[in-house]
Amino acid sequence: MSSLTTPTHITNMKIVNTISEMQKLSDELRKTKRIGFVPTMGYLHEGHMSLIRKAKELGDITVASIFVNPIQFGPQEDLAKYPRDFKRDAALLKKEKTDIIFHPFTEDMYSHDFSTYVEVERLEDFLCGKTRAGHFVGVATVVTKLFNIVKPHFAVFGQKDFQQLVIIEKMVRDLNMDIEIIGHPTVREHDGLAMSSRNTYLSKSERDKALLINRSLKKAERLFLEGERRTATLKKEVEGVLRQKEGINIEYIEICDSHTFEDLDTIKNRAVLAIACRIGKTRLIDNTILTEA
Amino acid sequence: MSSLTTPTHITNMKIVNTISEMQKLSDELRKTKRIGFVPTMGYLHEGHMSLIRKAKELGDITVASIFVNPIQFGPQEDLAKYPRDFKRDAALLKKEKTDIIFHPFTEDMYSHDFSTYVEVERLEDFLCGKTRAGHFVGVATVVTKLFNIVKPHFAVFGQKDFQQLVIIEKMVRDLNMDIEIIGHPTVREHDGLAMSSRNTYLSKSERDKALLINRSLKKAERLFLEGERRTATLKKEVEGVLRQKEGINIEYIEICDSHTFEDLDTIKNRAVLAIACRIGKTRLIDNTILTEA
Numbered sequence A, B: 001m002s003s004l005t006t007p008t009h010i011t012n013m014k015i016v017n018t019i020s021e022m023q024k025l026s027d028e029l030r031k032t033k034r035i036g037f038v039p040t041m042g043y044l045h046e047g048h049m050s051l052i053r054k055a056k057e058l059g060d061i062t063v064a065s066i067f068v069n070p071i072q073f074g075p076q077e078d079l080a081k082y083p084r085d086f087k088r089d090a091a092l093l094k095k096e097k098t099d100i101i102f103h104p105f106t107e108d109m110y111s112h113d114f115s116t117y118v119e120v121e122r123l124e125d126f127l128c129g130k131t132r133a134g135h136f137v138g139v140a141t142v143v144t145k146l147f148n149i150v151k152p153h154f155a156v157f158g159q160k161d162f163q164q165l166v167i168i169e170k171m172v173r174d175l176n177m178d179i180e181i182i183g184h185p186t187v188r189e190h191d192g193l194a195m196s197s198r199n200t201y202l203s204k205s206e207r208d209k210a211l212l213i214n215r216s217l218k219k220a221e222r223l224f225l226e227g228e229r230r231t232a233t234l235k236k237e238v239e240g241v242l243r244q245k246e247g248i249n250i251e252y253i254e255i256c257d258s259h260t261f262e263d264l265d266t267i268k269n270r271a272v273l274a275i276a277c278r279i280g281k282t283r284l285i286d287n288t289i290l291t292e293a
Helices: A008-012 A019-030 A046-058 A086-095 A135-150 A162-174 A197-201 A204-225 A231-242 B008-012 B019-030 B046-058 B086-095 B135-150 B162-174 B197-201 B204-225 B231-242
Strands: A014-016 A035-040 A061-066 A100-102 A116-120 A154-158 A180-184 A248-256 A270-279 A282-291 B014-016 B035-040 B061-066 B100-102 B116-120 B154-158 B180-184 B248-256 B270-279 B282-291
Touching: A014 A019, A019 A035, A019 A100, A019 A135, A019 B019, A035 A046, A035 A135, A046 A061, A046 A086, A046 A154, A046 A180, A061 A086, A061 A135, A086 A100, A100 A135, A116 A135, A116 A162, A116 B162, A135 A162, A154 A162, A162 A180, A162 A270, A162 B116, A197 A282, A204 A231, A204 A248, A204 A270, A204 A282, A231 A248, A231 A270, B014 B019, B019 B035, B019 B100, B019 B135, B035 B046, B035 B135, B046 B061, B046 B086, B046 B154, B046 B180, B061 B086, B061 B135, B086 B100, B100 B135, B116 B135, B116 B162, B135 B162, B154 B162, B162 B180, B162 B270, B197 B282, B204 B231, B204 B248, B204 B270, B204 B282, B231 B248, B231 B270
Parallel strands: A014 A100, A035 A061, A035 A154, A061 A100, A154 A180, B014 B100, B035 B061, B035 B154, B061 B100, B154 B180
Antiparallel strands: A116 B116, A248 A270, A270 A282, B248 B270, B270 B282
């Protein structure tokens, strides 16, 4: 194939490392282009790629950030061993014709005297917030920073991190950030396991156990479709599936309002069923929306 | 004077009440103009006017906001009686050729379920933060909101609210807001009293007492120039001046690092001397920078 036919997107993907360069570039681009943004912690998989494709569909310029955000990890969590492979990530993003990768240095993002935090109160107290203290403050803070740096018109987030998505939507609304937040459906492996960078931690037998998570969600969806509205019953059924194999440590099974995360006894119109569990040392989350058709 | 000679600025000052209109307008203006912003709580005085003039000098378009921010007032504070006079404010801003007034409704700025806050940790624990719990969270939060709405290139703040200025500077740096913060010197009445919307609360005899605040700062400045570097001595002298009349309730007299607000025993190069006191029911603050020439 002659070089003349090579799309310019592919040859021109730009990698930006400094905050001020990214801000200048975005300021200039915003004058004529609609900027879509996909923030990631790298170690990309098909789930991320679907977010990139969504952004490309909706905007003129697609920016992906790759930044493992230290302040959203607890002291006992997997920051140090969180998987990283920038070269591989850059190749994947190039293949999808991403226009810009923003890949900042940690010491530029967090100065030694960093002390400003964004907190979405209440929503952070439920679900994952119960066991991951400070996690969502870390997420809201870094997303605010990235939004101020990348200056997108819209940003695409996966629904796998459902609580994160709802918290970001609330933050954007409360703080009047002029950015549209797009939630994008969870992408799954052929066998139903939700895509996650953390899946790489799983041994073969752990991965087999992990399949029960999606299977338990499917069971709840079926029962809901058949008319079951009592959350206690649905949760018991989900737990039953997760207990089919040993070695799944359930952190929570919750069925709650999909906007406020408040507990429900019975489902009226719409609820989120969310699961967090640990298999070996790996923490996995998944969810489904239970809603009248 | 014929209408042909009327500057278009004067006839064209725009008043914007809705958040989305302001955002659209700013997005458009940013393509070709440099936007300067002066956030205020209204009841404008010469101090505000000097901020407007500074903004006009540095930018192409000057936006002033008028919004009495409820979340920066404590439950025992003067929110309800805080002075308001939009017509007068608008006339003053028009005279200075302000381009746009952003004057939002409180219920648009704070929805019933508002719950996202910006906190600049540490800096809020000193000085006014000691007695006004939550005040600076309220300030940082509303300034973040206003920045996201007005989208300025720079914003001008008075140095009279010194702690506020330093906290905003820190917030902008930590959260990578792409906005230049300009501190502007305190404007004083002919007799030295720092301009403040709250001066309007003072009776004649209270106003006389209030003069001692600036006089005490002047005394400290003179002693500093003469070589005094011990903060205990300087504070004692300041207190001596404030005690010359009865009825000044001193909340604090502090001499501290002008960036971190940490207490100093002796001044090395630069410090802020800050005073807060109550005269009758009115709380007044003032400050001066003690620095080697």
